[in-house]
Amino acid sequence: DNTGTAVQNPGSSSDPRRTEGEQSQTLTTRQGHPVTNNQNLRTIGSRGPTTLENYHFLEKISHFDRERIPERVVHARGAGAHGVFEAYGTVGDEPVRRYTRAKLFQEKGKQTPVFVRFSSVIHGGHSPETLRDPRGFAVKFYTEDGNWDLVGNNLKVFFIRDAMKFPDLVHAFKPDPVTNRQSGERIFDFISNTPEAMHMITLLFSPWGIPANYRQMQGSGVNTYKWVNERGEGVLVKYHWEPLQGIRNLTQPEAEKVQSKNFNHATQDLYDAIERGEFPQWELCVQIMSDGDHPELDFDPLDDTKIWSREQFPWLPVGRMTLNRNPQNYFAEVEQAAFGTGVLVDGLDFSDDKMLQGRTFSYSDTQRYRVGPNYLQLPINAPKKHVATNQRDGQMVYMVDSAPGQNAHVNYEPSNLRGLTEAPRTYPDHTPWVEGPLVRQSIERTNNFAQAGEQYRNFEDWERDDLIANLVDNLKDAAPVIQTKMVDLLTQCDTDYGRRVAEGLAQAGQSTEEDQQQAVRQAEENSHEAQPY
Numbered sequence: 279d280n281t282g283t284a285v286q287n288p289g290s291s292s293d294p295r296r297t298e299g300e301q302s303q304t305l306t307t308r309q310g311h312p313v314t315n316n317q318n319l320r321t322i323g324s325r326g327p328t329t330l331e332n333y334h335f336l337e338k339i340s341h342f343d344r345e346r347i348p349e350r351v352v353h354a355r356g357a358g359a360h361g362v363f364e365a366y367g368t369v370g371d372e373p374v375r376r377y378t379r380a381k382l383f384q385e386k387g388k389q390t391p392v393f394v395r396f397s398s399v400i401h402g403g404h405s406p407e408t409l410r411d412p413r414g415f416a417v418k419f420y421t422e423d424g425n426w427d428l429v430g431n432n433l434k435v436f437f438i439r440d441a442m443k444f445p446d447l448v449h450a451f452k453p454d455p456v457t458n459r460q461s462g463e464r465i466f467d468f469i470s471n472t473p474e475a476m477h478m479i480t481l482l483f484s485p486w487g488i489p490a491n492y493r494q495m496q497g498s499g500v501n502t503y504k505w506v507n508e509r510g511e512g513v514l515v516k517y518h519w520e521p522l523q524g525i526r527n528l529t530q531p532e533a534e535k536v537q538s539k540n541f542n543h544a545t546q547d548l549y550d551a552i553e554r555g556e557f558p559q560w561e562l563c564v565q566i567m568s569d570g571d572h573p574e575l576d577f578d579p580l581d582d583t584k585i586w587s588r589e590q591f592p593w594l595p596v597g598r599m600t601l602n603r604n605p606q607n608y609f610a611e612v613e614q615a616a617f618g619t620g621v622l623v624d625g626l627d628f629s630d631d632k633m634l635q636g637r638t639f640s641y642s643d644t645q646r647y648r649v650g651p652n653y654l655q656l657p658i659n660a661p662k663k664h665v666a667t668n669q670r671d672g673q674m675v676y677m678v679d680s681a682p683g684q685n686a687h688v689n690y691e692p693s694n695l696r697g698l699t700e701a702p703r704t705y706p707d708h709t710p711w712v713e714g715p716l717v718r719q720s721i722e723r724t725n726n727f728a729q730a731g732e733q734y735r736n737f738e739d740w741e742r743d744d745l746i747a748n749l750v751d752n753l754k755d756a757a758p759v760i761q762t763k764m765v766d767l768l769t770q771c772d773t774d775y776g777r778r779v780a781e782g783l784a785q786a787g788q789s790t791e792e793d794q795q796q797a798v799r800q801a802e803e804n805s806h807e808a809q810p811y
């Protein structure tokens with residue numbers, strides 16, 4: 279286990295690296311100089327001025343000046359924990375080997391260490407955890423074949439199906455570039471022109487958009503991946519995490535109550551539960567579909583705005599994850615953790631899902647900027663296995679990833695002089711046949727509204743009431759063209775859905791003027807000038 283090493287002190291009391299008189303707790307600089315005065319600047323007389331050769335002070339303050347790194351551009355607020363994944367060896371009633379050769383799933387009881395980071399999406403690193411947002415659910419499996427990252431969300435679908443649109447989607451949800459406030463009008467300006475978002479919007483503005491905490495929420499890989507067996511044959515898969523603690527969501531008023539007292543409640547809930555020894559668990563399930571475009575379905579299996587119905591594609595359990603250890607240091611482990619959809623092991627593969635392919639470039643690209651080009655050498659990100667590359671140098675290189683016995687002069691391949699060599703191939707590659715015209719086109723089977731309508735009808739009454747109230751609240755100050763377009767789109771999902779939002783908006787429009795006058799009167803009555811001191 280190498281995750282703790284970065285934050286532990288090296289020495290015990292007999293540490294030979296300690297000089298005469300130094301205790302294990304003696305403060306030093308990073309150069310190893312014992313610090314005899316950590317309270318005062320070096321000054322001419324006790325009232326100054328200061329001198330410039332204050333090495334200890336300059337090191338201390340300049341390191342402090344660099345303590346923050348860029349936040350994640352999305353999913354900045356998060357909490358993490360370590361744990362273990364235990365395989366069942368089967369997928370439903372069948373041996374898992376039939377579908378995938380990935381080693382972590384093969385034997386019943388096989389354990390793989392994991393690190394999980396949960397997150398909200400839009401706002402900054404210290405924003406309230408009660409905000410309406412999808413929740414990130416990112417899992418790093420440190421397998422014997424290297425790392426596998428499953429980077430998912432709590433909801434099972436997404437707003438868009440083409441990676442080209444992601445920066446626009448995020449800009450619309452992020453604070454206004456002028457006022458620095460999130461705006462319902464900007465969000466729905468984009469969404470009213472994005473019919474494929476109706477399914478996700480229907481979930482997000484319902485109580486499912488505010489999970490009560492991280493332990494009682496589901497996770498989903500959302501995008502379609504592949505499993506590949508020993509013969510090189512692939513099937514399409516979707517991944518889902520089912521919480522064994524049950525699922526709990528908050529209505530908007532419930533969330534506001536929590537937020538007024540504690541804006542870190544989800545981080546606290548996860549940390550405290552693990553400290554108490556109440557280890558949260560999730561079962562990992564997969565849905566399997568044969569590889570292909572499946573014209574018999576009313577949606578495209580590569581479309582991440584759709585769910586695969588459980589009746590047709592049952593959730594088949596493959597293992598269980600337990601989170602049982604809190605990070606020792608938030609920054610070293612949670613903040614610097616880097617997950618990406620490209621991080622797969624043998625037996626797992628990409629599908630042609632266009633979102634998945636776009637994501638796969640984006641994650642490691644942002645991490646080279648956010649953490650640095652050698653982010654994979656950090657203990658939290660490094661695999662817990664042999665790593666030997668010819669990649670060298672760059673900012674903050676921490677070690678040379680060479681193999682024992684490797685000729686240190688040879689940082690290229692191929693070579694005759696004891697350089698690194700390619701691994702033997704154990705199984706045939708998965709080699710799907712691809713042909714077609716090179717185009718910029720949407721998929722054909724968009725079917726943007728059916729599943730959104732079905733979801734609307736499936737909600738319980740209190741969930742539907744909360745959904746309508748939240749949509750009306752966010753749309754009531756939007757330009758009429760946006761309101762009209764939204765009502766039109768929601769009506770195509772379900773006529774009752776569109777009607778209720780339209781009625782809510784009409785009512786809100788009538789009451790707005792009276793409300794405003796009332797609010798002004800109230801503010802005047804309540805205002806007390808503060809006294810200068």
Ligand code: HEM
Nearest residue numbers: 350353395414415416430431436441444500636637640644
């Ligand atoms: C984080 C890009 C869609 C789940 C991120 C980050 C980027 C990004 C740049 C920050 C990563 C970092 O700084 O380490 C994209 C792009 C997408 C996309 C370009 C679409 C084309 C999605 C979808 C999901 C998702 C569909 C859910 C299935 C996450 C999660 C994180 C994240 C969970 C946080 C990972 C962590 O905890 O460090 N995404 N994303 N993203 N994304 Fe996406």
